[in-house]
Amino acid sequence: MLTGKDGWLVLGEGSNMLFTRDFEGAIILMRIQGVNVMKEDDRCVHLQVGAGENWHDFVRYSLSMGWGGLENLSLIPGSVGAAPVQNIGAYGVEVESFILAVDVYDVVDRSVKTITHFECMFGYRDSVFKRAGRKRFIIMRVWFRLEKNRRPVLDYAPLRDHFLAAGNVEPSLMEVSEAVIGIRRSKLPDPAVIGNAGSFFKNPVIDTVDLERLVNLNPTIPYYPADEGIKVPAGWLIEQCGWKGFREGAIGCHHQQALVLVHFGGGRPGDLLELARRIRDSVTAKFSIHLVPEVNIVGEQL
Ligand code: EPU
Numbered sequence: 001m002l003t004g005k006d007g008w009l010v011l012g013e014g015s016n017m018l019f020t021r022d023f024e025g026a027i028i029l030m031r032i033q034g035v036n037v038m039k040e041d042d043r044c045v046h047l048q049v050g051a052g053e054n055w056h057d058f059v060r061y062s063l064s065m066g067w068g069g070l071e072n073l074s075l076i077p078g079s080v081g082a083a084p085v086q087n088i089g090a091y092g093v094e095v096e097s098f099i100l101a102v103d104v105y106d107v108v109d110r111s112v113k114t115i116t117h118f119e120c121m122f123g124y125r126d127s128v129f130k131r132a133g134r135k136r137f138i139i140m141r142v143w144f145r146l147e148k149n150r151r152p153v154l155d156y157a158p159l160r161d162h163f164l165a166a167g168n169v170e171p172s173l174m175e176v177s178e179a180v181i182g183i184r185r186s187k188l189p190d191p192a193v194i195g196n197a198g199s200f201f202k203n204p205v206i207d208t209v210d211l212e213r214l215v216n217l218n219p220t221i222p223y224y225p226a227d228e229g230i231k232v233p234a235g236w237l238i239e240q241c242g243w244k245g246f247r248e249g250a251i252g253c254h255h256q257q258a259l260v261l262v263h264f265g266g267g268r269p270g271d272l273l274e275l276a277r278r279i280r281d282s283v284t285a286k287f288s289i290h291l292v293p294e295v296n297i298v299g300e301q302l
Pocket of ligand 1 (some may be wrong): 022033090185188197198200202203222231235236237238244256258259
């Protein structure tokens with residue numbers, strides 16, 4: 001059944017994918033459903049969730065049940081099974097903090113097995129499922145541990161500012177979710193309206209030597225500490241190179257968030273790749289920082 005030179009590929013909802021050519025093989029649409037409570041006490045709940053569930057619907061369902069943790073990750077497009085692959089993150093929270101384990105079908109051993117949190121090897125937009133497990137594991141279910149008495153994480157300045165402005169010092173988790181939805185809608189294009197895969201590049205993680213060089217070049221550069229160094233926003237670097245709001249034919253750089261490349265319809269993959277290369281190369285030329293894609297590209301790479 002799994003024929004074709006490209007073999008197989010599992011798709012959730014395809015929201016973080018870029019096909020630069022047709023896929024010659026079997027595309028498996030993951031549609032395993034179900035949210036099952038496996039363990040519960042007065043502090044937390046352990047859930048086993050089908051990989052084919054819609055991510056945002058699951059987030060809203062969990063909040064409606066009073067289970068906290070995923071509120072900052074509201075409205076991220078895609079499926080539950082895709083969440084661990086790129087360790088989705090937004091507004092100061094990464095999903096790995098709530099993942100206990102991932103149930104997979106191992107196509108090498110031809111068996112169903114459980115990959116522990118440790119074995120997932122989570123990193124910034126990274127996991128074993130993007131590396132050694134990419135052609136091996138088919139994610140079937142994800143195990144989450146959610147909290148019943150969770151305090152909101154409001155580290156991300158626009159989120160904190162939103163509640164300060166509203167005079168709301170103790171927002172509920174539902175209110176945090178609503179605020180995140182509002183911020184996302186105001187900044188990020190809806191993929192159902194304008195084609196996009198969210199952030200096109202990862203935010204580069206640099207060392208203090210590079211940071212000092214960049215700060216000398218432009219003292220207003222935003223930056224923040226990350227696990228392995230200092231993260232600088234790729235969107236800022238791209239905007240500094242003059243790309244924000246740029247459009248050529250069917251392809252462009254979003255006018256409110258330069259990290260998002262958009263497709264207005266009728267374009268060709270080659271045009272998008274070309275724009276992405278021009279953006280990447282201009283950032284390298286101006287800042288000596290090399291951007292790498294965040295989207296999963298199938299076919300010709302950048
Ligand atoms: N910025 C600019 N110009 C731009 C865009 C951003 O100067 O055009 C500056 C902002 O002013 C801010 C900083 O860059 O100081 C960070 O911007 P933002 O908060 O919008 O977040 P980001 O770093 O661009 C990351 C994630 C997003 C996530 C947001 C919010 C990555 C690759 N992207 O973007 O995730 O929603 O933080 O937490 O880490 C995605 O992965 O597809 C995605 C949308």
